[in-house]
Amino acid sequence: MHIAEGFLPPVHAVAWGVASAPFVVHGARSLIREVREHPESTLLLGASGAFTFVLSALKLPSVTGSCSHPTGTGLGAILFRPPVMAVLGTITLLFQALLLAHGGLTTLGANVFSMAVVGPWAGYGVYRLLRRYGVPLMVAVFFGAFAADLSTYCVTSVQLALAFPDPAGGFLGALGKFGSIFAVTQIPLAVSEGLLTVLVMRMLVQSSRGELTRLGVLVTSVAGRKTADSAEAVTR
């Protein structure tokens, strides 16, 4: 989903930068608040950012015969809500833009908007919606991560189609082209990301019950769980 350096016309580059900036600023404030109010969550925040780091470095082959990578933003969005991921996603994109010539500074705004803003919000939205209708946690996590991943690439396709409408087919023609490159390639990768996010969430449920309860991912209704939480809380 990385739009390469210089590949968006200046007007588009600036517009996406302006669109992303408030989300990143708001995200930075909620990140600082989270760390200040709950210093114990710093470690899990770090792990969520690290998950994005790993997954966006993993270029995987897809059924379309090309390679792409997952984004890893769904996990953090589910755990800490999407604003925090606007910051963690931006850090990842900056690392890749500066060191790997992957993405770029002029296209950072557009890439942040797709991967660090829309992706996390879409994933979080799907997750919350499914949870509200009583869907089991891990199923909701899977579809949340799936949606975060796929929506990111759909946004990238829209961004490129807006900047480069097809001479014959116009915006929709270009959307079809970029969509077939990005979105279709991404479907199996989004499944992989969903599965990996479920795996990490399962490990978190085992290792960090207290933390997940505080974040509202797990609900304490069973007495057995409560004792486990309090045991963890006492020794923390």
Place this chain on the structure above:
Amino acid sequence: MSRNAKINTLLLALVAALAVIPLVFGLGDHKEEPFAGADAEAETAITEIDPDYEPWFSPLYEPPSGEIESALFALQAALGAGVIAYYFGLRRGRRQGETRALERLRAEGDLGDGAGSPRPRI
């Protein structure tokens, strides 16, 4: 293997299968350059749509070779994996310490007030 570990292994196996299937079935064979990056394909599509488009900015730093680029990608993944492993290792160690501490407390408690006391359930 516990049921939990089995499910986790199955999840990993599914991810591996999803990555391997396109390679095994040669799904990239119809392309000039099989399994190229989608990002690069998008750049090609842009130049097809608008042959006159010139990128107006170039990266400040570009890895001088494919090897160095893959090294930096590996570094990115390793940093992430390291932090995640640290997190789960720390959690596991803490939990083991808690369990041991509770066991010790319970053992001392049992000595103190006899066999009749209710055991704390974990």
